[in-house]
Amino acid sequence: MEQVDCAVIGAGVTGLAIARTLSANGREVIILEAENAFGTHTSARNSEVIHAGISYAPGSLKGRLCVAGKQALYAYCAERGIGHERIGKLIVAVQEADIPELHKYVQLGAAQGVTDLRLIGADEARDLEPEVACAGALLSPSTGIVDSHGLMLAYLGDAERHGAALALNSPVLAGRPTPDGIVLKVGGAEPMELLCGTVINAAGLGAQRVAAAITGMPAGKIPPLYYAIGHYFTLSRPSPFRRLVYPTGREGALRAHVTLDLGGQCKFGPDLDWRDGVDYSFDASREAVFYQAVRRYYPALRDGDLQPGYTGIRPRLAGPGSSMHNSATDFIVQDASEHGIPGLINLFGIESPGLTASLAMGEYVLERVAALAH
Known part of the structure; x- marks a missing residue:
């Protein structure tokens, strides 16, 4: 059985940003993506807006990470030459x-x-x-626009320079906690089992399905999609x-x-x-x-x-009749203190302003991973 320190499930903008941050901080990372390319769903089908952070509930994770992410994103795009413009x-x-x-x-x-x-x-x-x-x-x-594909390409390049690997056509079919970590069953043309010290479920539209496929994950902790x-x-x-x-x-x-x-x-x-x-x-x-x-x-x-x-x-995370920015639609980042599975971090409801918040989300998840280690 193959072993890895950290597996990030999902190669959208959020998963790639997390992989970038983890690998830059010395973690061994594999990114598992079910599709044949990165960023094919929510990350590629949006407005490509850098949001200012003015639409979210006070104290919400969306608001905090949007504002911090906006500042980090403008600096990153300028440094890396990624197409963007602060058009207002x-x-x-x-x-x-x-x-x-x-x-x-x-x-x-x-x-x-x-x-x-x-x-x-x-x-x-x-x-x-x-x-x-x-x-x-x-x-x-301070509202702007960004080349989302160029941004994801840069995140992936950073992660790979720090030793991370991207595995395409690698859907996660199931997972089971063991005393040594979480064993993921990975499908695709070359199915395998992968023993992971930490698993970051950043599967976007597939996050609920991935969470439900992990043995012992309490159904009541998986929000509706x-x-x-x-x-x-x-x-x-x-x-x-x-x-x-x-x-x-x-x-x-x-x-x-x-x-x-x-x-x-x-x-x-x-x-x-x-x-x-x-x-x-x-x-x-x-x-x-x-x-x-x-x-x-x-x-x-x-x-x-x-x-x-x-x-x-x-x-x-909330259906028809709900306000887009009420507390029920905040980002959810969930670790073992909430669901009881050591080494597993689930991300649910990562919609707008996920692109803007991506760098800040990477730092936030790194902090949660570090906290789990203590």
Whole structure:
């Protein structure tokens, strides 16, 4: 039987960041990925936004790791030459009645230590983004965008330079605790059993399934998984926006906000719907709802401007009717003190702002691993 110090299950942005941090701190690491490439699910199907940290409950793990991760991510991208841009974001109150929502973001941001937010009037908002119709806005200058594939490639390169190995097409089928560590049953073309001192379950949309396959894992400690799908439509002409634009009240169809990629392509989304599993099929019938939602703040959108883009699925811990940022949807990082299995750390619900938080999550998991050793 093969042996390894640490196994990280899942080669998305979170798993790669954790592997990078563990290996840089002298741990022997293997990354087990079920797919034939890294970052093929949530990490590749998102808005590629570097979030400021202004939407999360005070004291939440999401908020803490987002703010710390944002600062670390900007520094890392600059140092490593990874494509990114601090373009800023406008959160817009489409009507006067929406302006109190802007003040809520200011309060949430202040609770996380985000102090660069600025409330502006409709005239200044139009000066910044002439195509935006609003009654007022909140400017978040530290919001940005990043090349998520380039970022993951850099994380993987760092991990491999410190001796980590990536095993693709290596799904984890089961696990069992032993006095010497956790034995993982790994499938694929070359099935094997792997004895691991520490196992980090960072499998994203598969995290609940992996946890349930480990002998002795209490079912009551595995949170429910809801497949929250978001559609993105792209703008078929050059972007009229220079910043991200988010309307207030973003649940459901109203979450059709403006995001930009590093090439300047404008897209609108995501909306919010639910699937029964990992199903990325695009529901083109949502186009009419997108036109209606986007025209609330971008009235110059013309018929025919929207083209189907892509979909992404978040591993949500709360289902329909829940607020995206309530306490039930916080990140869960769970160790033996909570589930009773020595050496196992489970990560559940790592959705947005997981990309922004990735470097901070790596440090946080390293601390939890070190604590388990004492």
